[in-house]
Amino acid sequence: MLNKFTKSSKPASYIELDMMLNDARREERRGRADLMVSRLNILASKIRRDELTHVEAAELLYQEAEKLQAQIEEAH
Structure with a gap:
């Protein structure tokens, strides 16, 4: 069965939602980079x-890497 909404015929609300999600992802990446x-x-x-x-x-950098790794593990 074919999907009723192909990529080219998505309703405007889906397109707007997709744009909002992409903007949120970009903002999250920007925040992490900052x-x-x-x-x-x-x-x-x-x-x-x-x-x-x-x-x-070098030791200071290793310690920071360990902190970041712990934060990643806590998030998952």
Whole structure:
């Protein structure tokens, strides 16, 4: 049986809903990117301020990666 609403003949309400969902997804991605930029700037500032060695800076990055991984696991 053919679907009554093919991609080219979707009612306007479905198209509007699809556009709203895409906008929400883009906004969510933008928010996550902004958060990541902020976290990276904080880490860079700490590395410079505290004059961390390359080993200490790497450890700080590993710790941040572990935090992010824990957040991902909590979300799922």
